[in-house]
């Protein structure tokens with residue numbers, strides 16, 4: 350291995366205490382985690398160690414200035430009990446795009462893949478078998494300089510933690526627009542998976558939840574006219590048989606699930622348009638009876654049907670789930686490919702393999 354790994358196994362596994370029949374999202378964590386450091390551009394100290402708290406200085410720059418990025422990925426097990434990763438190189442590319450925007454070091458591909466494969470191999474018993482469940486993987490990196498002046502940083506930690514997880518949105522979601530807040534402008538960090546994007550969404554999200562919605566449907570900051578994304582998901586609308594999703598204009602995330610859904614839709618002969626779509630176009634289509642489906646796509650959320658959209662006090666209801674032509678079928682197909690139940694026609698799945706195990710033999 351290009352980057353030597355030190356491995357320390359947990360003394361007592363917590364696996365037997367997990368109720369896999371009742372998994373929620375983001376509440377439980379696997380036995381181990383991966384940790385590496387980058388000092389002045391040099392990657393060192395790669396370790397897989399028991400999941401636990403980290404000791405670091407309260408002056409660490411990430412705590413003060415939010416130089417933190419992350420990814421969301423999932424591991425699955427097929428019927429042969431092989432652990433599988435879904436498109437890990439797509440997340441690698443996006444992680445490094447985020448790193449570049451936030452003046453952080455890029456993670457080398459070898460390090461990215463080796464850390465994921467070794468960690469998931471070690472905690473593969475934590476991958477749930479239950480339908481709709483998976484082992485959620487959270488790679489993240491943050492600035493560690495013990496310095497509270499504002500300057501580009503030189504010392505970073507890169508970690509991966511794992512979490513056996515159920516559905517992020519167990520039922521169709523209600524979303525609302527807002528003209529009070531903005532998620533991202535051109536030239537900002539909307540395309541990066543930067544922690545601050547999510548921190549800034551907490552107040553609008555709390556207000557949306559208080560009004561009975563699950564999420565904000567973000568619109569552009571100039572006119573509040575064009576749809577961007579949902580914050581935890583990219584968004585698609587099916588109007589008169591055509592699937593429309595906002596173009597990658599630098600304000601939204603280049604979602605791995607978004608890309609996979611576009612490929613699946615095209616494979617089935619559905620026309621896909623990546624372009625500006627206004628909230629008025631969606632409401633007009635609903636009025637004309639040609640808004641057939643609306644759904645969000647994301648790693649955590651998979652494909653989540655939207656049940657209601659509220660804009661300027663007007664609410665529209667999408668057709669009931671048993672009548673919608675796209676999102677339910679697409680979700681079953683995508684989840685089928687991920688779990689190995691359906692053929693991997695796009696070569697998206699990567700079998701988890703341990704180089705450490707091979708080296709030890």
Ligand code: COI
Pocket residue numbers: 420421422547580581582647648649650
């Ligand atoms: C994901 O879909 O993996 C995300 O990171 C979205 C959210 C859970 C923050």
